[in-house]
Amino acid sequence: MIYARISGTGSYLPENVMTNHDLEKIVETSDQWIRERTGIEQRHIAADGETTVDLAEKASRMAIESAGIDASEIDLIVLATSTPDKIFPSSACILQARLDIHGCPAFDIQAVCTGFVYALTVAEKFIKTGSARKALVVGAEVFSRILNWQDRGTCVLFGDGAGAVILEANEETGVLSTHIHADGKYENLLWVPHGIADGYDEVKQGKAYVEMKGNEVFKMAVNTLGRIVDETLDANHMKKSDIDWLVPHQANIRIITATAKKLKMSMDQVVVTVNKHGNTSAASVPLALDVAVRDGRIKRNELVLLEAFGGGFTWGSVLLRY
Numbered sequence: 001m002i003y004a005r006i007s008g009t010g011s012y013l014p015e016n017v018m019t020n021h022d023l024e025k026i027v028e029t030s031d032q033w034i035r036e037r038t039g040i041e042q043r044h045i046a047a048d049g050e051t052t053v054d055l056a057e058k059a060s061r062m063a064i065e066s067a068g069i070d071a072s073e074i075d076l077i078v079l080a081t082s083t084p085d086k087i088f089p090s091s092a093c094i095l096q097a098r099l100d101i102h103g104c105p106a107f108d109i110q111a112v113c114t115g116f117v118y119a120l121t122v123a124e125k126f127i128k129t130g131s132a133r134k135a136l137v138v139g140a141e142v143f144s145r146i147l148n149w150q151d152r153g154t155c156v157l158f159g160d161g162a163g164a165v166i167l168e169a170n171e172e173t174g175v176l177s178t179h180i181h182a183d184g185k186y187e188n189l190l191w192v193p194h195g196i197a198d199g200y201d202e203v204k205q206g207k208a209y210v211e212m213k214g215n216e217v218f219k220m221a222v223n224t225l226g227r228i229v230d231e232t233l234d235a236n237h238m239k240k241s242d243i244d245w246l247v248p249h250q251a252n253i254r255i256i257t258a259t260a261k262k263l264k265m266s267m268d269q270v271v272v273t274v275n276k277h278g279n280t281s282a283a284s285v286p287l288a289l290d291v292a293v294r295d296g297r298i299k300r301n302e303l304v305l306l307e308a309f310g311g312g313f314t315w316g317s318v319l320l321r322y
């Protein structure tokens, strides 16, 4: 039996840190409101000219180094983003060239905040079917570029960053199961309403922004993540108490706490980065995973549940032995 196992992780955050107090100078908000309603204290914002692929490259190089492989051994690149450098080629292809890799398949996945969970799911299938042996799987975003900095309901929530893993074919247990879902009927609760379809003008004028009905998204996220947790445990005939670590999508500390409560998990077993990173969309799960691997919390063979919910709506989970 071939499993897909994470052999290395990496992440990168832009140098520029924007605190809640910085935001108080831009929109009518307060550090207290943002902390109490979201748990966010600060977020990183890409410098002018710094792109998704710039962040992805740095995270990828770290993951490659920690896996102890040479970039030329990579035979699949899957990159999740909703803020690609260009309409085409894909950010995965641009990243491939930067890493001086030639010939292997490279493509982007667009599932907004669930992007990394989708990307890991796809890469795992390639490995399990023998179509790839060493995959680079990345989540990278510059969400700051699609925020309306006059809309306090969204601009305080998001940040920029990238996370990456190397997923390798291995006879030892790795990914145990993956679960991905979508329901497009909720499109306009969380979306960027402009794009190619309407002539691209709004995009060119820099008016294609994230719009969200936060309260409705919040309720859907809590309920849906509760269900995906049950689905994942049932599929593996496991109990809540079997899980060592929860690495959730980092959108709001109140959503994370609700999922931990559903799992009857202590917050000591939950990786939380939303306070320092904000919501980095597709980058949030691999960023949090890398933080907890590097600081020694997540250890080899521990059972880790990754989960996410985002625009689409899309949602999903991955259960793995690290």
Ligand code: UT7
Residues within 6 Å of the ligand: 028, 029, 030, 033, 034, 037, 038, 113, 152, 153, 156, 157, 213, 214, 215, 216, 217, 218, 221, 251, 252, 255, 279, 281, 309, 310, 311
């Ligand atoms: O990653 C994809 C998934 N995304 C999410 O999961 C996000 C889900 N949603 C949320 O996290 C929360 O709904 C928010 C953090 C976005 C908002 O929190 P909330 O507790 O749902 O607040 P609300 O939208 O119900 O707004 C409450 C009040 C409103 O004022 P009134 O109408 O009560 O007077 C808002 O206008 O807070 C006001 N408000 C703010 N006040 C200060 C909204 N944004 C801000 C702000 N600063 N930044």
